[in-house]
Amino acid sequence: MSEQDDQERTEEPSEKRLREAREKGDLPRSRDLSGAMVVLAGVAALMSGSEDAFRHAQRIYGLGLSYGRDALFSGELPARVLGGALHEGLLLFAPVALATVLATLAAPVMLGGLSFSSQALEPKFDRLDPVAGLGRVFSMRGLVELGKSLLKLAFIGTALVLLLRHSQQAMLATGRGEVTAGIAMALSTLGRAALVFGAMLALIGGIDALYQRFDYSKRQRMTKQELRDESKETEGNPELKGRIRQMQHQMARKRMMQELPKADVVVVNPTHFAVALRYDDGRMRAPRVIAKGVDVLAQQIRLVAGAHRIPLVEAPPLARALYATTELGREIPAALYVAVAQVLAYVYQLKQATTQGHAPPPTPNPEIDPDLMGPYRET
Incomplete structure (x- = not known):
């Protein structure tokens, strides 16, 4: 032996x-x-x-x-x-x-x-x-x-x-x-x-x-x-570590869904991406990502946003760039300030038009540097 x-x-x-x-x-x-x-x-x-x-x-x-x-x-x-x-x-x-x-x-x-x-x-x-x-x-x-x-x-x-x-x-x-x-x-x-x-x-x-x-x-x-x-x-049992990571992801997703009703807008790719933004000019230097997801999670974000009457703005390049560049709870990078400002301005104008009974403003189509989309860049 x-x-x-x-x-x-x-x-x-x-x-x-x-x-x-x-x-x-x-x-x-x-x-x-x-x-x-x-x-x-x-x-x-x-x-x-x-x-x-x-x-x-x-x-x-x-x-x-x-x-x-x-x-x-x-x-x-x-x-x-x-x-x-x-x-x-x-x-x-x-x-x-x-x-x-x-x-x-x-x-x-x-x-x-x-x-x-x-x-x-x-x-x-x-x-x-x-x-x-x-x-x-x-x-x-x-x-x-x-x-x-x-x-x-x-x-x-x-x-x-x-x-x-x-x-x-x-x-x-x-x-x-x-x-x-x-x-x-x-x-x-x-x-x-x-x-x-x-x-x-x-x-x-x-x-x-x-x-x-x-x-x-x-x-x-x-x-x-x-x-x-x-x-x-x-390092710990891999199965136990995997279970802990799964629980952490579930808790993070739950907190994210709890924060989602506070969003000002959800930028979406029609089916795959959804990124929720919130901006408080009195306390934030820039808009912050409070929820994001792809595929099934993106669909859940869209459903919660719809239930709380949060505007959904279809801007596929911007949605992919936000998902690729910004972690959950972080402020957006300076390279996306102009594009996000166009979307927020559209949301504020949409609210005013809805309140006053005017025609809705045209949906913005911000230009995005393809490099900001990282691995989600379309070919």
Whole structure:
């Protein structure tokens, strides 16, 4: 089942998945790279302060070799030697400790960044299951880790053995020479061994860091179904969103129909378009669209307008331009001021003619720039 899942995980991880992995403390990490940086930082600190290190090491040796007869029988010798050795040892290894701490913090930053996760501290009792533990041991990842450990043992062990064989005669000769020469030889051998160890571990760590990045990217990949599920979770269920949009449209249409009786005129294309305009020169800078629709909704607007005796003016180009350029509740654009003014003037003249019993004025036929009709331009 897991192999099938891996084969299906062909999609790159989303930002949400990577963020959740970081919150769980799941980041690419290389213990080999971290170990290499710690060793190399310690060796660098030790070698850069080799003179001070030699001086502190010499004092530690001297504390155990220089004491008088009175001090030997006074009972204060052990405390004095141990206290002095501890003090000198702290001074000797303080730079090394500081460098290794900084390297410990720098290694994760280089690979995946620092991250503190409380979830990573939670106890996971399922790891106590011996069957699951054997499954992890004999998994592909477990075999890879075993192979890496054997390679590290072989490379590093071989390198250190060769170094010790090369230094064997010089190390044996320290027993016949002066103490200072022995200290210098010990520190030199220790530094070279640590340098070889760090270099070999850095080589392995560099390879391991590349593998850990690849393995992390592979583990975080997603299936197409996971992407769809995450999209639903993030953006909402499409069916529910569609239902909400439908309800919003119904509520907007209801409000539009409630505002329609306040219109001064409805500009129509004989069957397809209907746009209701309202203009209050005391409160509006320009006429405003309070209702608009096409086809069935346009027919409903015409029926409501007829029931409330709102004039219908047939001006197909103007109706299409108003529908294309002006959102519901917005003022008309300046490019349509003249055309709409002609229609409103016609409406006012029509009302006066009807009241006074005069002949109705001629229906206006305003000229409209075809570009204002957008996708509703007639060919």
